[in-house]
Amino acid sequence: MSQATATSHGETPMIEMKGLNKWYGDFHVLRDIDLTVKRGERIVVCGPSGSGKSTLIRCINHLESHQQGEIVVNGMSMTQDVKRIEQIRRNVGMVFQHFNLFPHLSVLENCCLSQTWVQKKPRAEAEKTAMEYLERVQIADQAYKYPGQLSGGQQQRVAIARALCMRPEVMLFDEPTSALDPEMIKEVLDVMIELAREGMTMLCVTHEMGFAKTVADRVIFMDQGQIIEEAPPETFFNNPRSERTKLFLSQILGH
C-alpha cells in the first residue's frame, strides 16, 4: 500500500476495484467486479433495475460493505476501520436519487455542515465556499430557504453543491435525475456536464443516454451483479457486442 501512495498522483487510479464480491444474505449481488477509474475519467454505469448499480457505487464510499475483493480509493485501500472509511469519504462526493438534503437546515447550512464539522473551517470561510458552489449551480439566491421550499431540480443542484463543498476528488451520482420531472432533468444535467468539462472524475449511474454520449469516456453495462460490457460511448451505442446490451439498449432507446 505504501508503494501505491508513494507514486505520483497522476499514476494512481482514482478508484480501483479488484475481484469485488458482495452478498445480501444468500443473494450474490456483485460478482467478480474489476473496475478501474482513472483520474479525470467520466464513467456512466447503466443496466436493468436490480442489476446492482447502486450497490456497486455505494461500496466505493462504504455505504455498503463487501465480503470479498479490494477497493482502493485515491490510493487508500478500504478497510473496516471507521477512521479510514471517514477519510476516504472526504475525497468522495455523492449525489443521491432522492437528494437527501437535510430538511431541518437551510440550503446554506446544508452546504456548510461538513465543512464546519469535518474540515473544521471557520464559519465565514465555509459560507464563502458554500456560496461559491451555490453560485456555480445557479441557486445562490435560494441560499436561505429550506429544502422543502425548493423544486426537485433545485434540491438536486443544492445536493451537488453540498457535495462539491468538500472539494472531493471524485463524484458519485446514483440516478440523480430519475426522481425529477422532465422539465427539471435538464437543469441538473447541465450542471453535471459543466462539472465534467472542468475535469472532475465522475462515476454516474444514469439512464440519460444523451448525457452518456456527451460526457462519458466509458459506458459500463451491468446485469445480474456483473459487468457485462465496458466501452467508449460510440462503440457502446453503435456496436454493442453482447446480446444483453443490445436488448437493453433497444428497450431504453426504443421509445
Place this chain on the structure above:
Amino acid sequence: MAGESMRDVMIEARRPPNAHRGVVKWLQRNLFNGPLNSVVSVITISVLLWALWPLVQWALIQADWLGDSRQACSGEGACWVFISARFESIIYGFYPEAARWRVDIVFALMAGLLAWLAIPRIPGKRWAAIIAVIGFPVAAYVLLLGGHFGLMHVSTRNWGGLMLTLTVATIGIVGSLPIGIVLALGRRSNMPLVRAVSVVFIEFWRGVPLITVLFMASVMLPLFVPTEVEFDKLLRALVGIMLFWSAYMAEVIRGGLQAIPSGQDEAGKALGLGYWHRMGLIVLPQALKLVIPGIVNTFIALFKDTSLVLIIGLFDLLAIIRAGLTDSDWLGFATEGYVFAALVFWVFCFSMSRYSQYIEKRLQTGHTD
C-alpha cells in the same frame, strides 16, 4: 366597442371578505349557521351551563376568600382560606422560614432562565443554555441544600410542597431526556453488546410500576448498602424516577429515529461525518422534532407522577395538602385542597403542552416529501 376594453380607474385594494371578525360574526358563522347547527349549539351550551354552573358558584361566587382561620368560612361555597392560611407550607414544605428566601431565589432564577430559553426574541441562547446546564444546577444545589458559604444546612427531609414537586419534576425531566436519547441510540446501535444492554435496561424499567421503583429505592436499597452510608432518601427517589422515565423517553425517541429515512444518515456518511456528528447534527434534531408531542407527553406524565413520592414519605405539593386535611382545626376541606392541587398541576402541565405546540410550529421548515 365589444371585445375591447380599457381601465382608466385603478381598483383599490379591498380587505378580504372575512376580514371583519366580530364576536357576533364569529358566532353566526361557527355556531348558528343553519337551523340544525343552531339547535345543537343551544343544547350544547345549555348542557355546559347546567353542568358547570354549580361549580362556578361553588368555586367563585359563593366562595370565601378572606380571613385567616376557620371562622372566615361561611360554608356555602368553597373556603379558599384553607389554602391561603397554609400557602407558605404548600410552597416551601417544612423548609425553615429563615431560609425561604433561598428557595425564592431559585424559583426566580428558574423562571428567568426558562423565559430566556423559551422566548425566541431574547438573544444569547448559547449562554442561557450553558447557565441552565452548569450554573443553575450548582446554584440551586448550594442554595437549597446549604451548608456552604455560611448558609444554614437544610436537610432534604425538610423539603416539601411545590418546591419539592418542582425539584423532582425538573431533575426528572432534565435527567431522563439525555439518558433516554443515549438508550434510544444504544438500542439502534449495530454493536450487539450496546444494543443488548439498552434493550435489557429499557425493558426492565418499563416493566415495573413506578411505585415499585420508589419502594425499592427507599426500602430495599438500604438493605444492600452498609448502614454507615446514609443515602439521601430524596436522592434515591430522584435516581429511580430518572431511570424509570428515561426508559419511556428512550422508546418515544426511538420512534422518532425510526421515522427518519436512512438516506439522511447516508448523506451524512457520504459527507465524511462521524457517528456522533451524524446523530447530533442530522438525525436527532429531526427525530426529536418529530416526537415533540410524545416527549412532552412523557414530561407531563412525569410531572404528575412526582406526587407518588408521597408513598415513601416525601411531602410534595399533594402530600402537604393532604397533611393539612388532617389538621384538627381544618377538618373537612378536602375538596378545596384537591381542587387546588389539581389546578396547580394543571397549570404547569397545560403550559408545557402549549409551549410544545408553539415550538412545533416554530420548527416547521416547509413541507418535505
